[in-house]
Amino acid sequence: IKDADVSKLRRSYYDDGNITAEEADIIFALNDSCPVQDPAWADCFIETITDYIVDQAQPEGYLTAANAAWLIERVSKDGRVETKTELELLVNVLDRARWAPQSLVRFALDQVKEAVISGTGVLRSGKPLTSGVVTEGDVDLVRRILYSFGGDGNIAITRPEAEVLFDIDEATAGQDNHPYWSDLFVKAIANCVMAASGYATPPREIALARDARLD
Secondary structure (H helix, E strand, C coil), rough: CHHHHHHHHHHHHHHHCCCCCCHHHHHHHHHCCCCCCCCCCHHHHHHHHHHHHHHHCCCECCCHHHHHHHHHHHHCCCCCCHHHHHHHHHHHHHHHHCCCCCCHHHHHHHHHHHHHCCCCCCCCCCCCCCCCCHHHHHHHHHHHHHHHHHCCCCCCCCCCHHHHHHHHHCCCCCCCCCHHHHHHHHHHHHHHHHCCCCCCCCCCCHHCCCCCCCC
8 A cells, every 4th residue: 555545545535524334344455455555554544444433433422332343353353453553543443432332442451461461462563572571662552541441531440441450460470560560550450449439530641640649
């Protein structure tokens, strides 16, 4: 896929500002069948699919369980995301949607968990890293995913999210994890437990910030 192809696709899209389900499938087919991609393709792919599934597929602005399952099916094989661009698409959809099912955020977090525990997947491609260790990049991605799912609302960390964080922490106990991991893990679990106990919790961006205090 050349940059010129991307320009043509963008012009076609902006002519009517609409993407049908069939066109979304074609865009995925292009992404899957063309391994050689100029830089402009990734942004176009993420933008157009996000516009379709968040802003045009009904209900507008919200992801149904069926739409989330459609997205998961197209970006993964045997439960594993195939490319970094598709992983970035997941995070972007979570960030743009006003509401998404917990299955989608759980799936996104599972990609980090798989990378950490097995040392494989798109997060480990080309990196000679030891399995069973949480890197700074892993922490940053987990934080981004948690922020994205929380949106602008005062939504506490959910139990499915907390379960994945516990899985990661238990699998890497005693390892040389990045110091930011313990900080994020403790704050996220505290946020989840406080909400379950009836406390009003601050927005995720505040509760999980690196400089936040656990008063």
